[in-house]
Amino acid sequence: MLEVKDVHAGYGNLKILRGINMNVPTGGIVTLLGGNGTGKSTLLKAISGLIPLMQGDVFFNGVNISNMKPHQRMRLGLVQVTQAKEAYPAMTVEENLVLGAYTRRDREGTKADLEKVYEFFPVLRERRKQLSGTLSGGEVQMLVIGRGLMAAPKMLMLDEPSAALAPKVVLEIFANINRIAKSGVTILVVEQNVRMALILAQYGYIIRDGVIMMQGEADNLISDPAVKDSFLGGSVADTSKALRN
Amino acid sequence: MAFDFNSLLAFIIFGVTIGVVYGIVALGISLIYSGLDIVHFAHGEMYMFGAFFGLVLAHNVGVPYPVALVGAMILTALLGMAVERVFYRRLTRAGGGYTVAGMGMIICGFGMSVALVNAAYFFFGAEAEPFRANLDYIPRLTFPGDINVPESYVLTAIISVLLMAGLHYFLRHTKTGLAVRAVAHNKDIAYLMGVNVPLMISLIFGLACGLAAAAGVLIGPMQSVQVEMGYLMLMKAFAAAVVGGFGSLPGAIVGGIMVGIFENLGAAYISASHKDIYAFLLLILVLMFKPSGLFGVEAKVKA
Structure with missing residues (x-):
């Protein structure tokens, strides 16, 4: 669905990405991993x-x-889907969601999708008249994902959905991303939370200093000694069980 | 002068009417500021051009006053959009008010102001022209205590309220208004929502300049129309915007009304020949005690 070919990009004269190749197949969940300042958000x-x-x-x-x-x-x-801190704080939850559907002309479909988002994230329905600036971190993350869904996407790109959230909330968010993928939306998720992302995704890319350092099936990456050493520690079995139930 | 409650009331009523006009211009300045992060120094000239467009439409073309008002708003909006598209966009694209390009933007605004004034001299001449409008169908308002409010003031109040209500409805209850607010808050995210950001910026500029034009046409019948009228209006509208809190739309209106009242009371009770000073006196007082303005919004934080 998405193909990135030899992409170089950056800011002004500063080149950050130096020849990125990436492929996201239709219907899958692909994750892009890397630490701070490696070029994830730039990509x-x-x-x-x-x-x-x-x-x-x-x-x-x-x-x-x-x-x-x-x-x-x-x-x-x-x-x-932007980072959670980039909801519109001065707009209500519902205004944010309606803005997500800005480009759509089908009223019925939009209405149905609003209901769908509220079913995915019931807390948003409760808070729909509240300014989004008053939401908790996890709720704002749900809001920006919901806002992305309102656009009736073919492919959703998520920028660090686990950032600054409690593990339990992360689990809930990721379970929802899994449900969204099952409903037929292709997903590219950028993450620092390597363990969670590799459990969720089928395929992973690891980026460092603006180049893809490593790529492969998520199951292979998670057991790869190099990945294990640099990103993971301890068992993944528990998290895996909690996520999939 | 003996204190007379009725004349105090009259000064306040006139202050409010002239104040809402300042407020309308300040509204445009705030709109542009919140949308583009730039302070538009040529906005007074948009007001002046609006007044002249109205004058030409009413006197030379001969359309009724309300039609001239709407026509002037549309023409000035187009002028403003053209100016933004041709001159400002290059600079705003390179970054808003907090960058080096933002400084260039301020200078460009001043330059535009001078250029527009000279263009107006060329087209409209240097003479102050009276704006004769037939407003007989507007009722004169008489308040208790023999306060007579002329038609042009009544009309100003009505139109101003209509414009504000219209703008409020547009921003709060329409999808395009939502997009305008989105662009005002963060252009990148608005882009990601599928909003055509450059188009919205054009729209913001057009709206702001249209409002300035309305103010020009409304002031016309009270004072005469002349090329240099924009400068003082810009200053007072700035004062109004700062008093209300820069970037806040309700603040612009309240600030305008306060400037209007303050100015009228100062002229009445202190010295009429220093009428134009009082707005800035108020400005300084507000800056001393509440620098963010009455409805001050927190400074926008750029990621």
Whole structure:
């Protein structure tokens, strides 16, 4: 569904990504892993069009979207869920969600999707008239994911959905991402929480210093000694069980 | 002068009417500020052009006053959008008010102001022109205590309230208004929601300049229309915007009304020949005791 070919990008003269190749197949969950300052968010911005490419191409469903503006890419169904801190705090929960459906013209479908989001995240229904600035961290994360879903995406890109959240909340969010994927939305999730992300995803890319350092099936990566040493410690069995039940 | 309650009431009523006009211009300045992070120094000239467009439409073309008002708003909105598209966009694209480009933006605004004033001299001439409008169908208001409010003031109050209500409805209850607010808060996220950000910025500019034009046409019948009228209005609208809290839309209106009242009372009870000082006196007082303004919004934090 998404193909990233030899992408170089950065800010001004500063090049951060140096030749990224990536492939996200339709219907799957792919994760992009890496620590702070490795280029994860830069790659997301390059894919969604917030920063221009210096070199290389991005294809979405076979269409070269390298020169499209962000809102045009979004209209193709390539939707980026922003980091949780980037909800609109001065708007109510429902206004945020309606804004997610900004490009849609089908009222009935939008209404149905709003209901669907409220079913995914019942707490948002309770808080729908509240300003989103008053929500807790986990609730805001649910809100930005819900806002992404309102756009009726073909593919959803999530930017660190586990950031700054309690483990129990992370589990809930990830279980919901799993449900969203099952409903037919392709997912690319950028994470620092390597363990959770590899349990959730089928395929993983590890980025360091602007290049893909390692890639492979999630099951292989999780048992890979190099990954284990640098990112993981301890058993994954418990988390796995909790996530899948 | 002996204290007379009725004349105090009259000064306040006139202050409020002139104040809402300041408020409308301040509203535009706040709108542009919250949308683009730039302070638009040529906004007074938009007001002046609006007044002249209204004048030309009413006198030379001969359309009724309300039509001239709407026509002037549309023409000025188009002028503002063109100016934004051609001159400002390059700078705003390079970053908003907190960057080096933001400084360039301020200078560009000043330059635009001078250019527009000179263009107006060329097209409209240097003479102050009276704006004669037939407002007989508007009732004169008479308040208890023999306070007569002329038609033009009544009309100003009505139109201003309509404009504010319209703007409020647009921003709060329409999808496009929601998108405008989204762009005002964070352009990148708005982009990711599929909002056509450059188009919304054009719209914000058009709205703000249209409001300034309305103020110009409303002031027209009270004072005469002349090329230099924009400068003082800009200053007073700035005072209003700062008093209310820069970037806050209700603050702009309340600030405008306060400036209007303050100015009228100062002119009445202290010295009429220093009328234009009082707005800035109020500004300084507010800055001393509540620098964020009455409805001050917290400074926007850029990620």
